Structure formats: C-alpha cells, structure tokens
Amino acid sequence: MNKGILAPLKKYIGMFSATILITLVIVLLQAYFPYINKIIVDDIVTNKNYSLINSVIISIIIVALFMCILDVIKRWLITNMAENIQKNLKEELLSHLRKKPFEYQVKKSDGYLVSYFQSDITLIALIYRDIFPITIQIFFQIFISLTIIISVNVKILLMGILIICLNVIITKSFSHKIKDFSTRYQHENAEVHRFLTDTLKGSKEILNSNAEEWEKTKNRNVLKKPISTSLALTKISALSLNINLFIYWLSFAMITYFGLGLVRKGEMSIGVLIATTTYFMSLLSPVLLLFEMNIEYKKALGGWKRVRELISQKERPEKNKTINESLKEISSCNVLDVSYAHSGLTKKLLNNINFSAARGELTLIKGVSGEGKSTLVQLVAGFVSPTVGKIFLDDLLIDDIPDTELRKHMKVMFQDPDFFVGTIADNLTFNKENITEEEIHHILSCLNCEFIYQYSDGIHSILDENIRLSGGQKKRLALARTILSKSQVLILDEPTSGLDMENEQNILNYLSEIKEQRIIIIISHSSLAENYADRKYELNHGKLEFQTLGGDSLARSNLSKPRD
Ligand SMILES: Nc1ncnc2c1ncn2[C@@H]1O[C@H](COP(=O)(O)OP(=O)(O)OP(=O)(O)O)[C@@H](O)[C@H]1O
Ligand SMILES: [Mg+2]
Structure with a gap:
C-alpha cells in the first residue's frame, strides 16, 4: 500500500469511518439471506412448520429495505468524499503548475499537463470512490462468510482458506507483470494526449508535411502503442482471473461432494448444506473482485505516482517581511x-555569463x-x-525571493505569447491588481492596438477561435x-520581432x-x-559580451553591487 495515497482521506475521516460502519452493517444483513435457505428447507419444508412462512417473507422485505436505504447513504457519502478529494487534488496541482519551474512545463509540454488533469486524476478518484470502499466491503464479506462456515464445518472452512491462499499465490505471480503493463499503458496514453494536443495546436508535423508523409510519420506509432499494451495487459489479467475462477469452481464441486457425503451419513441437514455452499459461493465473487480491484489499484497508482512527482517539486521560500521591504524599489x-x-x-549553453540591468x-x-x-x-x-552562478535583484538572491513576490515584481513577455479563452480585458488584467478600464484603453492606444475596437464588444470581446489575431497583434497585446x-x-x-518598422519604433x-x-x-x-538601448550585450557562443553603454546610462551612476 502506498502510504501517501491515504493522506487525502485524513480530511474526510468522519465520512470515511461512517462509510466503513455502514458497509459492515450491510454485509451483516446480506449474510442473513443464505441463512433463510436453511430455515426454508429444514424448518418449513422438511419439518412442515408452515407458520414460519409469513415471518420469513416479512423479515426478507424488512432486511432488504434496510439494506437499500443504507446503500443509498453509503453511496452519497462516498461520492461526496471522492469528489472533494478530486477537487482538492486538482486545486493542489493547479497551484503547483502555476509555480513550478518553467522547464518542467516546457519539457513535459501541454499534452502531459492535460493528461495529468484528465486521465490521472480520474484514475486517482477511482481509488476513493470504488477501490477503497469495495475492497473494505469485500474484506468484511470474506470475514463473515468464513466465520459462518467455521461454525458449520471446520473441514469446509479449511478448504475455503486453502483456495483463497491458492488464489493469492496465483495473483501474486502475475501482479508484477500487470503493474509493469499498467504503468506503461499510463505513460503511453499520456504520450497520446500530448501528441493530440500538439497536433491540434497546429503542430509541426502536420504543417510541415503533406498527407502521405503524415500517414507514414512515425508518430502514428504513438497512437498504436497503447493498444498493444492494453491487449497484453488484458491477456495477462484475463489469464490470472480465469485460473482463479477455474480453481474456485473446482473447489465448489469438491465441497458439494464432501457435503453430500455428510448429508448421506446424516451428519448434516440439506438446509445446512445449501446454506454452507451458498456462503462458500458468496466468497467467490468478492475474492475475484478483490483481484480485479488490485489490477485497477495498480493502474491508479501509476497516475498517483505521476501526480506526486509534480506536487512534490521544490517550492520557493515562504513570505518574508524583510524581503518585501527590500523589493519596494x-x-x-x-x-x-x-x-x-x-x-x-x-555541453553548456551559457558559459560564465555576467550582466547588469x-x-x-x-x-x-x-x-x-x-x-x-x-x-x-x-x-x-x-x-x-x-x-552555476547567482542571480540577484539588488542584493537579494532570486532563489530566496518567495514566488508570489518575484512574480509580482518581475514580469516576462514570452517569445510566443498565448492567450486564454476569455475577454481581452481579462487576458490583459489576469493576475494583476487594480487596473482600470482607462488604463487598458490608454496602453492599447499607446501600442497601436486599436484593432481591438473592430470587434463589437471592444475590450470585452471574447478571445476565442472567432478572433484570429495576427502574430504582430499578439505581440502588441502581450506587451500591453x-x-x-x-x-x-x-x-x-x-x-x-515580426513587426513593421513603424510599430517597432512606436514600441x-x-x-x-x-x-x-x-x-x-x-x-x-x-x-x-x-539605437534605443542604454546598455547592450551580445550573446555569442555561450558567452555574453558587453558592448556599449548608450548615451543615457553613461551619465548614470554605478549599479548597486550585489553582496556575495
Ligand atoms: N528545455 C530545453 N531542453 C533542451 N534544450 C533546450 C531547451 N530549451 C531550449 N533548448 C535548446 O537550447 C538552445 C537555445 O535555445 P533558446 O530558445 O534559448 O535560443 P534563442 O537564443 O532564444 O533562439 P531564438 O532567437 O531562435 O529565439 C537551442 O539549441 C534549443 O534547442
Ligand atoms: Mg528565443
């Protein structure tokens, strides 16, 4: 059991405990039904005690009704818990994705991130919604069935235990392979997500090749890979499941044979035999389900591992008052x-770089x-x-500056700016405080962004697929x-880059x-x-060469030197 996977339950321990309690009561009530067989066969049919009929039927209805009500409550509790855990996990992931090192985003690219949210979290949610509750129920069922069987006949119980042990050994021998295939399947599916996202985003392969080349491209393998892995996984899981199933039916035949021998000798009534075989059979489906759950659990763990890898990344330092003060100017x-x-x-891309701005x-x-x-x-x-090396804002090492502070005081315009689906105004003011509409209009006019006003809602127009911005328009908007x-x-x-001379000069x-x-x-x-720069550097073969100071900065005093 992966310990971390229990951590999200801590917050919902009340709900989870209530679920366990209700499950136990349901399983106890279920155990009543095979016992009914014994009463019907031995007491009503064999001993002709017909006065019991009404009370037996009424008790069946009451027990069934009670069980159904409890099941509704249990499902409600479980869904509530699983949905909340899923929401918390998404929030946690989102906040990490916002802060995490940029390289991670670049390396893993959008497709991986999409897959984190769509496939991994759905899988993880299964653990709390299905795997844990059902596993607990199965354990109760097995325990109660075995307890009842022991009170009837120890030999039958021993046979039951032997079969379960056999099943465990068989499942264990397959589990390593199942886990490997499951993890591989998760990774390959993530690759498919990434590939599809890249392709949909107007990807290189499609744009650079004609249809036939596209047909041949090796990337098609990306789509095929999960199929063969999934087939291999199914083959190995089905084999493990069916060997277990066969052993079970074989043991059912043996127990019936053994029980009938006892009935023949008069050591067991027919009713008890039917009830015992029913209890024994009621072990079959939970034990098999337990193995299936194990397969699902292994798959979900693959998703959990990938999500933890992201969440456990190093955080920047916490807020600090002195740092806030130092960053004021x-x-x-x-x-x-x-x-x-x-x-x-x-090979080093950048080599012993020094510069000041x-x-x-x-x-x-x-x-x-x-x-x-x-x-x-x-x-x-x-x-x-x-x-190697250090980067400072004044005398503060940027690694010591909390992420929120660094992002507040430093903004980057990326080479390939992107916008989310939302209004132009929302895109421009995202993550910023106290920006008025006047300020937005002002900056748009300063940067020649009047093209915005050709859309009927102006800055409140929604940037979606209906608004196609040119490369230069995107640049100006991103700069704004x-x-x-x-x-x-x-x-x-x-x-x-990509702008005409007039716009460039304006900017x-x-x-x-x-x-x-x-x-x-x-x-x-x-x-x-x-011509506009006060200070010029040129990057050349990994070295940054200082070129000149422009007119303005020649007159300027020395830069403050960082402390070592
Ligand atoms: N995350 C990465 N992992 C590995 N290599 C990378 C990564 N990012 C960039 N590179 C490589 O580092 C080199 C420099 O890339 P970079 O984008 O910094 O260049 P650039 O000077 O900005 O180029 P351009 O003027 O075309 O924008 C390139 O060879 C690029 O392939
Ligand atoms: Mg670049």
Missing part, C-alpha cells in the same frame, strides 16, 4: 558568473537564433536555476499585458518613455532596438 538586476546546460545535455535603462541582449537568449530569460526570471502589470522588472523576449519609443521607474531587459535581433 529595485534598482538593478545582476547576473553573476552564471553557466547553464539544459538537462540531459552535457539598471533601473531607468533599456538593456538589450542580442544574439543569433539558438544562442540561448530565451534560456537566459528563463534563468533571470527564476523559472529555472543556473547550473506585461506593461499593465506595473511590475518593476520587465523582461521582453523579442517584443518587436521602442513607448518603452523609453516608461523606463524611468523600471528595469527593462529586451531580447532582440533588431538594429533599431540598438
């Missing part, structure tokens, strides 16, 4: 001796495609940690979103106007941007 961002290699790659300045970082500029952005923004945040540090990854002018209260780092290839 940030005067510089300093990168000291930073080197970085992407995980899995031995100061308040009131536009700092430009240029470099040819693939040099590592966007990677540097991820490092400075704290999404990934450098392999970043600037609206009023954060002190703005990191803009290619904010003007650079605007950034120059607002730079006084901010530290602005621009990643750009553009030569126009160079």
Whole structure:
C-alpha cells in the first residue's frame, strides 16, 4: 500500500469511518439471506412448520429495505468524499503548475499537463470512490462468510482458506507483470494526449508535411502503442482471473461432494448444506473482485505516482517581511558568473555569463537564433536555476525571493505569447491588481492596438477561435499585458520581432518613455532596438559580451553591487 495515497482521506475521516460502519452493517444483513435457505428447507419444508412462512417473507422485505436505504447513504457519502478529494487534488496541482519551474512545463509540454488533469486524476478518484470502499466491503464479506462456515464445518472452512491462499499465490505471480503493463499503458496514453494536443495546436508535423508523409510519420506509432499494451495487459489479467475462477469452481464441486457425503451419513441437514455452499459461493465473487480491484489499484497508482512527482517539486521560500521591504524599489538586476546546460545535455549553453540591468535603462541582449537568449530569460526570471552562478535583484538572491513576490515584481513577455479563452480585458488584467478600464484603453492606444475596437464588444470581446489575431497583434497585446502589470522588472523576449518598422519604433519609443521607474531587459535581433538601448550585450557562443553603454546610462551612476 502506498502510504501517501491515504493522506487525502485524513480530511474526510468522519465520512470515511461512517462509510466503513455502514458497509459492515450491510454485509451483516446480506449474510442473513443464505441463512433463510436453511430455515426454508429444514424448518418449513422438511419439518412442515408452515407458520414460519409469513415471518420469513416479512423479515426478507424488512432486511432488504434496510439494506437499500443504507446503500443509498453509503453511496452519497462516498461520492461526496471522492469528489472533494478530486477537487482538492486538482486545486493542489493547479497551484503547483502555476509555480513550478518553467522547464518542467516546457519539457513535459501541454499534452502531459492535460493528461495529468484528465486521465490521472480520474484514475486517482477511482481509488476513493470504488477501490477503497469495495475492497473494505469485500474484506468484511470474506470475514463473515468464513466465520459462518467455521461454525458449520471446520473441514469446509479449511478448504475455503486453502483456495483463497491458492488464489493469492496465483495473483501474486502475475501482479508484477500487470503493474509493469499498467504503468506503461499510463505513460503511453499520456504520450497520446500530448501528441493530440500538439497536433491540434497546429503542430509541426502536420504543417510541415503533406498527407502521405503524415500517414507514414512515425508518430502514428504513438497512437498504436497503447493498444498493444492494453491487449497484453488484458491477456495477462484475463489469464490470472480465469485460473482463479477455474480453481474456485473446482473447489465448489469438491465441497458439494464432501457435503453430500455428510448429508448421506446424516451428519448434516440439506438446509445446512445449501446454506454452507451458498456462503462458500458468496466468497467467490468478492475474492475475484478483490483481484480485479488490485489490477485497477495498480493502474491508479501509476497516475498517483505521476501526480506526486509534480506536487512534490521544490517550492520557493515562504513570505518574508524583510524581503518585501527590500523589493519596494529595485534598482538593478545582476547576473553573476552564471553557466547553464539544459538537462540531459552535457555541453553548456551559457558559459560564465555576467550582466547588469539598471533601473531607468533599456538593456538589450542580442544574439543569433539558438544562442540561448530565451534560456537566459528563463534563468533571470527564476523559472529555472543556473547550473552555476547567482542571480540577484539588488542584493537579494532570486532563489530566496518567495514566488508570489518575484512574480509580482518581475514580469516576462514570452517569445510566443498565448492567450486564454476569455475577454481581452481579462487576458490583459489576469493576475494583476487594480487596473482600470482607462488604463487598458490608454496602453492599447499607446501600442497601436486599436484593432481591438473592430470587434463589437471592444475590450470585452471574447478571445476565442472567432478572433484570429495576427502574430504582430499578439505581440502588441502581450506587451500591453506585461506593461499593465506595473511590475518593476520587465523582461521582453523579442517584443518587436515580426513587426513593421513603424510599430517597432512606436514600441521602442513607448518603452523609453516608461523606463524611468523600471528595469527593462529586451531580447532582440533588431538594429533599431540598438539605437534605443542604454546598455547592450551580445550573446555569442555561450558567452555574453558587453558592448556599449548608450548615451543615457553613461551619465548614470554605478549599479548597486550585489553582496556575495
Ligand atoms: N528545455 C530545453 N531542453 C533542451 N534544450 C533546450 C531547451 N530549451 C531550449 N533548448 C535548446 O537550447 C538552445 C537555445 O535555445 P533558446 O530558445 O534559448 O535560443 P534563442 O537564443 O532564444 O533562439 P531564438 O532567437 O531562435 O529565439 C537551442 O539549441 C534549443 O534547442
Ligand atoms: Mg528565443
């Protein structure tokens, strides 16, 4: 049993205990029905005690009614508990996904994240809604059936125990393979999710190849893989299940043979024989179900493992008052001796990088495609940690700054900006406080985003598939979103790429106007941007070379030096 999987139950211990209690009562009531057989055969039919008929029928109805009511309550409790656990897990995952290192998102890509929510959580919810409650019920059923059988005949009981032991041994011998196939199936399904999401998002393979190439592409294997794994899993599970089933029927034949021998010798009544075989048979379905549950549990554990992997990732530090105070007015961002290699790659992409960006300045970082500029952005923004070296906001190491604080004071405009389905205004003000509509209109006009007003609801138009923004429009809107945040540090990854000269100039002018209260780092290839930059660096073969100080910053005083 995976201990962590019990943890979510702690919060609902009352509900869970009530469920266990109700289950026990239901199982006890169920045990009454085989006993009825004995009364009917021995007392009513054999001893001709017909006066018992009415009370037997009434008792059946009362017990059945009581059982049904209890079952409704039990189901309600279980659903309530499982749905709440599912909701909590989704919330926990969401909050981790928002904070987690950016690299994780990039590496796992959207498809994995979709799969975390859709397939893993559904599987995990099964544990609390079906697997745990049914397993508990089965254990009670087995225990009660065995207790009743022991009171009738010890030999039959021993036979029952022997069969259960045999079943356990057989199931154990198969379980390793079942677990392996289940985990593989989960991973392959996640790959399918990722593949479908990538493809739907306008993916590379489809766009870059014609239909025939697409037919041939090896990625089709991604879709096929889970089928063969699922078939292998079914084969092995069905084999294990049916061997158990055969042993059970065989033992039923033996017990009936043995019992009939006792009846013949007059050592057991027919009613007791029927009741005993019924109790014995009532062991069959729960024991088999238990094995099936074990298979489902193993599958769900695969999902649980993948979700825990995400949740257990290192958190940033908690809130801290002194840090909040120090961040009120940030005067510089300093990168000291930073080197970085992407995980899995031995060669360093960035080698001993040093740079400073100061308040009131536009700092430009240029470099040819693939040099590592966007990677540097991820490092400075704290999404990934450098392999070596340190990054500071003034004298605060960014690793020591709580995530909420860092995100408040530093905003990144990504190279490929994205928007969620919601109004334009919601997209622009997401996660920001106190932004007025006037401010939104103002920034839109400053950045030439009047195209928004061609939609009938203006900034309240919903950005969905009906609104197709051009690449340049997306850039301007994303820049508006970043600037609206009023954060002190703005990191803009290619904010003007793909834009015409006029728009580019407009944006650079605007950034120059607002730079006084901010530290602005621009990643750009553009030569126009160079004219506006106060401080210029060039990334070249993993090294960042300082180029020049622009006019504004020459006059400026020294940057504050970080403490070591
Ligand atoms: N998560 C990652 N894992 C492994 N390699 C990566 C990862 N992200 C980027 N790379 C590799 O690192 C190199 C630099 O990528 P990066 O996106 O930082 O370049 P860039 O300078 O921003 O390029 P561009 O100007 O085209 O945007 C590339 O070779 C890229 O394939
Ligand atoms: Mg880039």
